[in-house]
Amino acid sequence: xxxxDNHDLYAALLHEMKNNLVxxxxxxxxxxxxxxxxxxxxxxxxxxxxxxxxxxxMQALMIYKSDSGGMVLNAVDAYSPEDFVAEMAIQARYLxxxxxxxxxxxxxxxxxxxxxxxxxxxxxxxxxHNSITYARKHICVSARVxxxxxxxxxxxxxxxxxxxxxxxxxxDRPLNSSGTGLGxxxxxLIAKAHxxxxxxxELSVRNQExxxxxxxxx
Numbered sequence: 001x002x003x004x005d006n007h008d009l010y011a012a013l014l015h016e017m018k019n020n021l022v023x024x025x026x027x028x029x030x031x032x033x034x035x036x037x038x039x040x041x042x043x044x045x046x047x048x049x050x051x052x053x054x055x056x057x058m059q060a061l062m063i064y065k066s067d068s069g070g071m072v073l074n075a076v077d078a079y080s081p082e083d084f085v086a087e088m089a090i091q092a093r094y095l096x097x098x099x100x101x102x103x104x105x106x107x108x109x110x111x112x113x114x115x116x117x118x119x120x121x122x123x124x125x126x127x128x129h130n131s132i133t134y135a136r137k138h139i140c141v142s143a144r145v146x147x148x149x150x151x152x153x154x155x156x157x158x159x160x161x162x163x164x165x166x167x168x169x170x171x172d173r174p175l176n177s178s179g180t181g182l183g184x185x186x187x188x189l190i191a192k193a194h195x196x197x198x199x200x201x202e203l204s205v206r207n208q209e210x211x212x213x214x215x216x217x218x
Contacts, residue, residue: 021054048095052129055122056182073116073193081109081143081150084117088141088154092128099132099139099156106144113150115194115217120152123187127154127213130183134158134211148199149216160207169205191215 028047033040082105092101124141131139135156142153167173169184187203194201199218206212 025050076116078112085143097132102140104142108145119190123190126183131156151216153214155212157210160211
């Protein structure tokens with residue numbers, strides 16, 4: 001089998017596994033809650049795990065495609081940043097997390113901004129999943145405009161990112177392909193794929209009373 005055939009098989013297997021997990025998640029959604037913690041808690045944990053694995057496979061597939069020919073944005077349009085932030089918070093609450101989920105949209109954010117909503121949603125949901133894992137009590141999804149860039153952020157009250165992740169993102173170095181590394185590589189590719197008037201988007205992570213994940217798009 002040629003190298004090209006091997007790559008095609010790899011992509012096909014990822015796609016098939018992702019689709020099977022989506023079907024599994026749909027099936028699990030049909031299982032009703034009984035309001036008994038010994039039933040509902042494991043069910044919610046299994047649903048969240050299924051969604052996370054499905055998203056990881058999607059990220060791996062898109063990173064593979066990007067390595068083969070660059071990430072392409074197909075749905076750039078004018079969207080409301082305020083509505084987008086609100087929808088991300090709703091999705092976070094849907095994950096049955098005990099954390100408090102807040103939103104913040106600064107006054108300088110315009111009514112509309114051009115971006116690929118589907119891509120940014122995948123990146124922010126992955127960041128929200130990480131925050132749910134590590135945050136103590138509080139998560140905030142926010143939007144602001146700084147230096148002509150729309151900054152979409154997920155902040156939490158965790159212990160923050162470890163130094164090696166902060167250094168790797170700041171220096172635009174590859175991270176390992178597991179866990180947070182894969183999600184941050186995926187988010188960085190999405191950010192950079194947004195381009196306007198010679199400026200490219202960027203990913204930023206920092207520690208500020210917890211972890212702050214931020215995608216900036218021009």
